[in-house]
Every structure is written in structure tokens, then in C-alpha cells.
Amino acid sequence: xxxxxxxxxxxxxxxxxxxxxxxxxxxxxxxxxxxxxxxxxxxxxxxxxxxxxxxxxxxxxxxxxxxxxxxxxxxxxxxxxxxxxxxxxxxxxxxxxxxxxxxxxxxxxxxxxxxxxxxxxxxxxxxxxxxxxxxxxxxxxxxxxxxxxxxxxxxxxxxxxxxxxxxxxxxxxxxxxxxxxxxxxxxxxxxxxxxxxxxxxxxxxxxx
Amino acid sequence: xxxxxxxxxxxxxxxxxxxxxxxxxxxxxxxxxxxxxxxxxxxxxxxxxxxxxxxxxxxxxxxxxxxxxxxxxxxxxxxxxxxxxxxxxxxxxxxxxxxxxxxxxxxxxxxxxxxxxxxxxxxxxxxxxxxxxxxxxxxxxxxxxxxxxxxxxxxxxxxxxxxxxxxxxxxxxxxxxxxxxxxxxxxxxxxxxxxxxxxxxxxxxxxxxxxxxxxxxxxxxxxx
Numbered sequence: 001x002x003x004x005x006x007x008x009x010x011x012x013x014x015x016x017x018x019x020x021x022x023x024x025x026x027x028x029x030x031x032x033x034x035x036x037x038x039x040x041x042x043x044x045x046x047x048x049x050x051x052x053x054x055x056x057x058x059x060x061x062x063x064x065x066x067x068x069x070x071x072x073x074x075x076x077x078x079x080x081x082x083x084x085x086x087x088x089x090x091x092x093x094x095x096x097x098x099x100x101x102x103x104x105x106x107x108x109x110x111x112x113x114x115x116x117x118x119x120x121x122x123x124x125x126x127x128x129x130x131x132x133x134x135x136x137x138x139x140x141x142x143x144x145x146x147x148x149x150x151x152x153x154x155x156x157x158x159x160x161x162x163x164x165x166x167x168x169x170x171x172x173x174x175x176x177x178x179x180x181x182x183x184x185x186x187x188x189x190x191x192x193x194x195x196x197x198x199x200x201x202x203x204x205x206x207x208x
Numbered sequence: 209x210x211x212x213x214x215x216x217x218x219x220x221x222x223x224x225x226x227x228x229x230x231x232x233x234x235x236x237x238x239x240x241x242x243x244x245x246x247x248x249x250x251x252x253x254x255x256x257x258x259x260x261x262x263x264x265x266x267x268x269x270x271x272x273x274x275x276x277x278x279x280x281x282x283x284x285x286x287x288x289x290x291x292x293x294x295x296x297x298x299x300x301x302x303x304x305x306x307x308x309x310x311x312x313x314x315x316x317x318x319x320x321x322x323x324x325x326x327x328x329x330x331x332x333x334x335x336x337x338x339x340x341x342x343x344x345x346x347x348x349x350x351x352x353x354x355x356x357x358x359x360x361x362x363x364x365x366x367x368x369x370x371x372x373x374x375x376x377x378x379x380x381x382x383x384x385x386x387x388x389x390x391x392x393x394x395x396x397x398x399x400x401x402x403x404x405x406x407x408x409x410x411x412x413x414x415x416x417x418x419x420x421x422x423x424x425x426x427x428x429x430x431x432x
Contacts, residue, residue, distance in 0.1 A: 006297050007298060007335065112298070114301040142301075146295055188292030192285075195285035195293075196293075196295075197277065197280045
């Protein structure tokens with residue numbers, strides 16, 4: 001399962017907040033934590049995101065999944081930075097990473113992808129006159145989130161097959177079938193999207 | 209009504225369908241044949257996923273190649289692998305995705321999606337992550353994604369290949385109760401009981417076209 005994705009139903013103020021403004025706040029938060037290098041400020045941002053989790057109250061199992069991933073990343077990246085650059089840079093990198101990823105995860109936990117797609121389509125609507133197709137970009141957002149889970153499932157299945165054949169440590173035994181199955185999935189997904197009328201919007205517009 | 213007139217199809221230098229002519233007014237039509245016999249190609253032509261190299265296909269007088277959007281509003285398609293058909297993270301969002309062109313209000317879309325899920329054995333699953341559903345539930349979800357559009361025709365290309373016996377029966381029961389015309393491509397000959405007509409293909413040619421009893425008997429003799 002994708003630890004950073006998927007909506008967890010709830011009724012908190014964060015769940016009820018409209019997707020468009022939430023997406024904008026997320027973009028601002030992520031931009032700020034990436035450009036700022038003040039440890040105190042970044043620690044404050046992490047605290048603010050933690051308050052967000054307390055308000056949203058997602059299931060503990062989901063919070064633990066996110067926390068576990070962030071912990072592994074923090075130890076790995078922080079250790080590397082500490083060894084290569086020093087404690088100040090390590091603290092900045094780890095806090096930035098944790099704040100940004102935790103905020104993004106909080107967003108996906110409290111926002112339906114359907115709502116994000118609709119918000120992207122609405123937000124990009126004015127760009128239609130410049131040839132931008134908001135519905136295509138909205139769909140792209142939905143498919144991107146969905147693809148994380150799909151690719152993880154393909155990877156797990158390919159890894160199992162490699163282990164079953166005694167090739168669990170072979171990069172080739174993993175990479176080749178993973179690429180082939182991913183391409184086949186893309187092919188099938190394209191057919192399924194066509195069958196569900198994706199791309200037919202042009203014809204709808206022509207016929208009114 | 210769906211009709212094929214002198215339809216042929218070639219992939220590179222391989223003939224997949226050769227001069228097939230059929231009219232399909234019946235409510236339940238099955239297609240059987242060995243792997244590579246051309247039955248899936250024939251089914252895919254109904255909604256324009258595959259274009260004939262020669263001949264013509266018509267759905268209520270419309271050409272799926274040139275009137276693709278209009279045809280796809282009439283024809284729903286269920287594939288073998290539900291994982292490839294599910295495009296949104298949760299079951300409710302995936303069904304709502306099908307409704308995006310016809311229902312503009314998001315809350316109404318979600319409500320309609322929940323209704324469709326409930327009507328086909330997935331009540332309470334609207335917020336459930338789609339890829340955590342069982343294989344049978346995923347295929348039901350794929351079916352719901354199509355039925356939400358209330359098409360006139362439902363084409364199913366080996367929809368039960370990845371399902372266990374219980375889910376296969378469940379899927380068959382749902383198909384039996386649909387108001388839609390159903391075209392079913394399958395290797396599971398039990399699914400065709402109660403169908404009006406079964407078309408047997410071999411090497412891209414229709415070799416039998418009859419009621420299920422005689423058509424299936426012919427097919428069993430053909431494959432030995």
C-alpha cells in the first residue's frame with residue numbers, strides 16, 4: 001500500500017475544507033520549507049503540520065505508516081548529511097523533508113482525489129483560451145496518485161516471482177519484468193480510459 | 209443493433225479476422241474460441257478500440273471508428289484485468305469518474321456512485337481503497353464503473369478469467385439480471401447457459417453460430 005497516499009474518511013475541519021485552497025496552502029508550505037534554512041522556523045513548520053494531524057485525527061495505523069517512512073528517511077538522509085556536510089545542514093534537510101512530506105501526506109489523507117481533480121480543473125479553467133485542457137491535467141493528477149499504488153503492487157508481485165525462482169537478489173530478474181508489466185499496464189489502462197470515454201470530450205464539445 | 213459486414217482485421221501479416229458478417233439483435237450473445245481465434249478483436253471493434261482493416265461495424269447505425277464518442281455512450285466495456293480499468297484511488301471516486309461527463313455536480317456524482325456500488329454488492333465500499341479490494345470486488349467495481357453510465361450494450365472480454373468460482377457465479381448472476389444487451393467473450397462455457405446465441409470462432413472465421421447447446425457441442429468437438 002502507498003503510505004503517503006489515499007484518503008482516510010473523516011469529518012474534521014481539514015476534511016471539510018475545500019480542496020482548491022488546501023492545495024494552495026500545501027504548495028505555499030512546501031515552497032517555504034524548501035527555501036527557508038532556519039532550523040527554528042523549520043521545527044515550527046513541523047509542529048504546525050503535527051497540529052494538522054491532531055485536528056484531522058486520521059486512523060493511527062495510517063499515521064504510523066507515514067511516521068515510519070519519515071523516520072527511515074530522516075535517519076538515512078540525516079545520517080548522510082551529518083557525515084558529509086555537518087549537523088546544521090543535516091537538521092535543515094531532515095526538517096524540510098519531514099515537514100514537506102508530512103504536509104503532503106496530510107493533504108492526501110484529508111482530501112478526496114476526485115475533489116483535487118475538480119479543483120485543478122476549476123483552477124486551470126481560465127487557461128483554456130491558451131490551449132490548456134484542464135480536464136486532461138485534472139485526470140493526470142488522479143492517475144498519478146493512483147499509479148503509485150499500482151506500481152507498488154506490480155513491484156511486489158515481480159519481486160515475489162523473482163524470489164520464487166531463486167533470483168531474489170538479481171536486479172535483472174526484477175527490472176525486466178517490472179518494465180514489461182508496467183508498459184503492458186499502461187497499454188491496458190489506455191484502452192480502459194478510451195472505453196470509458198476519456199478523450200471523447202472533444203467530440204462532445206463539437207456536437208454541443 | 210450491432211452488425212459486422214465483411215469485417216477483416218490484420219496485425220502486420222497475420223489475419224486475425226477474415227470476412228466476418230454477423231447481425232446481433234439478441235439480448236445475450238456469447239463468443240467462444242481458442243486463444244487467438246479473433247473473438248476479443250471482434251468484441252473490441254464494437255466500441256472502436258480496434259478498427260477493422262476491411263468491412264464495417266455498426267452500432268445502432270453508428271460507425272465506432274468515426275462516431276466513437278456517440279458509440280461509447282451506448283456501449284460499456286469490461287476487460288479481463290480489473291486493475292487496468294480502475295483509474296481512481298477509491299471505489300466511489302472510480303465510479304464517479306465514469307459520470308464526470310454526464311453529472312456535473314460532484315456531490316450528486318458521489319451519491320450516484322454510492323447507489324451503483326450498493327446495487328451491485330459493494331455497499332459501504334465507496335471510501336475503500338480500490339486496490340485493496342479482492343479480485344472479485346475489483347471486477348464488480350469495473351462493472352459498476354460501466355453500469356453507472358447506463359449503456360445500452362455491455363461488452364465483457366473474459367471478465368471472469370481471474371475470478372474464483374464464487375465470484376464468477378456472482379458476476380454471472382449480475383449479468384443475467386441486466387437490462388442491457390450483453391456480448392460476452394469467455395472460455396467459461398458454463399457462463400453461457402441461458403444465453404440466446406453463441407458464436408464460435410476459429411482462426412478468425414465464424415465456424416458455428418447457434419443456440420448455446422449446439423454451438424458449445426460443436427466447440428468441444430472442435431478442440432477435441
